[in-house]
Amino acid sequence: MQSALWVSKTGLAAQDTALRTISNNLANVSTVGFKRDRAVFQDLMYQIDQQPGGMTSQDTTNPSGLQLGVGVRVAGTQKEFTEGALQTTGQSLDLAIEGRGFFQITMPDGTLGYSRSGTFQLDQDGRIVTAQGFPVEPAINVPADANEITIGVDGTVSVTIPGSATPSQLGNLQLVSFMNPAGLEAVGSNLYRETAASGTPQQGTPGENGLGQVVQGALETSNVSVVEELVNMVATQRAYEMNSRVISSADQMLQFLTQNV
Amino acid sequence: MDRLLYISTIGAAHIERAQTLHAHNLANVSTTGFRADFAQAQSRWVDTPDGYPARVYGITESPGTDHSQGMLRATGRDLDVAVEGSGFLAVQLPDGSEGYTRAGDLGVDSLGRLVSGEGFPVLGEGGPIALPPFTQIFIGGDGGITVQPEGQGPEALVQVDRLKLVDPDPSEVAKDATGLFRRTDGVPAPADPDVKVVSGFLEDSNVNAVNELTEIISLARQFELEVRMMQMAETMDESATTLVRVS
Numbered sequence: 017m018q019s020a021l022w023v024s025k026t027g028l029a030a031q032d033t034a035l036r037t038i039s040n041n042l043a044n045v046s047t048v049g050f051k052r053d054r055a056v057f058q059d060l061m062y063q064i065d066q067q068p069g070g071m072t073s074q075d076t077t078n079p080s081g082l083q084l085g086v087g088v089r090v091a092g093t094q095k096e097f098t099e100g101a102l103q104t105t106g107q108s109l110d111l112a113i114e115g116r117g118f119f120q121i122t123m124p125d126g127t128l129g130y131s132r133s134g135t136f137q138l139d140q141d142g143r144i145v146t147a148q149g150f151p152v153e154p155a156i157n158v159p160a161d162a163n164e165i166t167i168g169v170d171g172t173v174s175v176t177i178p179g180s181a182t183p184s185q186l187g188n189l190q191l192v193s194f195m196n197p198a199g200l201e202a203v204g205s206n207l208y209r210e211t212a213a214s215g216t217p218q219q220g221t222p223g224e225n226g227l228g229q230v231v232q233g234a235l236e237t238s239n240v241s242v243v244e245e246l247v248n249m250v251a252t253q254r255a256y257e258m259n260s261r262v263i264s265s266a267d268q269m270l271q272f273l274t275q276n277v
Numbered sequence: 278m279d280r281l282l283y284i285s286t287i288g289a290a291h292i293e294r295a296q297t298l299h300a301h302n303l304a305n306v307s308t309t310g311f312r313a314d315f316a317q318a319q320s321r322w323v324d325t326p327d328g329y330p331a332r333v334y335g336i337t338e339s340p341g342t343d344h345s346q347g348m349l350r351a352t353g354r355d356l357d358v359a360v361e362g363s364g365f366l367a368v369q370l371p372d373g374s375e376g377y378t379r380a381g382d383l384g385v386d387s388l389g390r391l392v393s394g395e396g397f398p399v400l401g402e403g404g405p406i407a408l409p410p411f412t413q414i415f416i417g418g419d420g421g422i423t424v425q426p427e428g429q430g431p432e433a434l435v436q437v438d439r440l441k442l443v444d445p446d447p448s449e450v451a452k453d454a455t456g457l458f459r460r461t462d463g464v465p466a467p468a469d470p471d472v473k474v475v476s477g478f479l480e481d482s483n484v485n486a487v488n489e490l491t492e493i494i495s496l497a498r499q500f501e502l503e504v505r506m507m508q509m510a511e512t513m514d515e516s517a518t519t520l521v522r523v524s
Contacts (some may be wrong), residue, residue, distance in 0.1 A: 084298055123308065262303055273289075
């Protein structure tokens with residue numbers, strides 16, 4: 017059968033994945049702490065139909081061969097960890113990381129997840145938890161009678177208690193950094209998990225050793241650029257159309273052959 | 278059997294191959310750093326014992342790769358580099374040999390090595406490039422890599438290494454079966470100080486989509502001509518049998 021059909025099919029599949037990545041980025045344009053993905057394409061292997069330099073006779077060789085590529089594949093999606101803009105909200109438990117680093121979140125199964133989304137709240141026990149109710153690590157319990165929560169740039173959490181002049185310190189939020197954040201596995205709900213590709217988490221105090229500072233009362237917006245995604249969408253759609261054009265052309269060739277021979 | 282039929286059959290089969298080659302180019306119209314392949318038809322004479330060279334087969338060859346510059350696309354990512362003009366980035370393949378690529382979507386692996394988009398270590402002046410933990414990375418126009426080590430200020434920039442940039446003659450490199458370029462003689466190419474890179478950009482595929490589509494349409498028409506010739510051969514055979522039929 018016409019191999020052009022299968023080659024173009026890989027092109028269609030790749031553009032399809034690209035469009036899906038773009039639509040996911042656009043859908044998350046206002047998700048706090050979202051990092052955009054980009055689809056990475058690579059050419060598939062080549063079949064060598066005729067070896068360049070092969071012998072055509074005792075003392076002559078092929079000046080050029082015939083290498084036929086078999087299409088394109090999506091090598092993967094790459095998260096881009098550029099920083100989103102900070103948006104001031106004034107909520108005392110809204111935190112943003114200005115610079116590198118992730119918050120540590122205790123997942124329901126006891127393992128650690130990592131997040132840049134700082135929309136924290138208190139649960140019924142006074143623990144600082146994410147919007148899904150997962151507690152931050154190290155766990156911080158806010159007393160029921162606490163007035164005002166203050167979180168410093170170095171992650172120090174303190175509250176004022178009625179009747180006490182000095183604020184009492186509840187704990188320190190710690191951040192982690194990874195050698196290769198793009199290698200983290202995104203598990204949804206703004207959470208990432210450590211993988212072999214990301215390297216091990218390096219824990220530290222915010223603002224030290226290259227970790228970013230914690231900003232209270234602000235959130236990090238999504239780093240999706242709407243204009244860029246829309247331009248990518250146009251390019252993807254046209255590439256899709258051209259690949260489907262090749263399929264219809266190959267189809268017409270086969271049709272002509274079967275009708276006329 | 279009429280030889281005309283075989284000439285047309287081989288012609289049609291080779292048009293299908295050329296079609297595949299163009300379809301591959303079009304499938305990679307958005308692959309970073311992809312270089313389009315050329316296709317050309319070549320005539321092959323068949324020597325006949327009676328000395329009358331009536332048969333010429335048309336076969337498809339790919340004489341090489343288009344090395345023209347693809348468009349540079351701004352991405353703003355520090356680890357995206359595009360080669361400006363001719364030249365390649367050098368990567369180390371699992372068998373220890375060197376491969377060359379134009380795709381500069383670099384990354385850092387868990388060991389802190391600079392790797393290409395396919396995961397091969399990128400070569401510097403003295404082998405694979407290892408980066409210390411850093412907060413910022415800058416890749417200069419000559420491939421020089423500077424990092425701001427983790428925990429230090431912008432005054433403590435460290436020059437780590439320099440990308441190995443090579444510029445072998447296009448006739449000396451060919452795509453291997455994985456699509457990476459390799460020197461045909463197997464000898465690593467020397468680093469060339471004249472190759473320039475630009476950080477924050479990626480090079481798009483240099484496939485000219487209009488060209489490829491036109492070629493595909495034109496090849497489809499050629500294919501129809503070949504099929505018509507097959508029909509012709511059939512008609513001629515039929516007339517021959519009718520002529521000699523004893524009625």
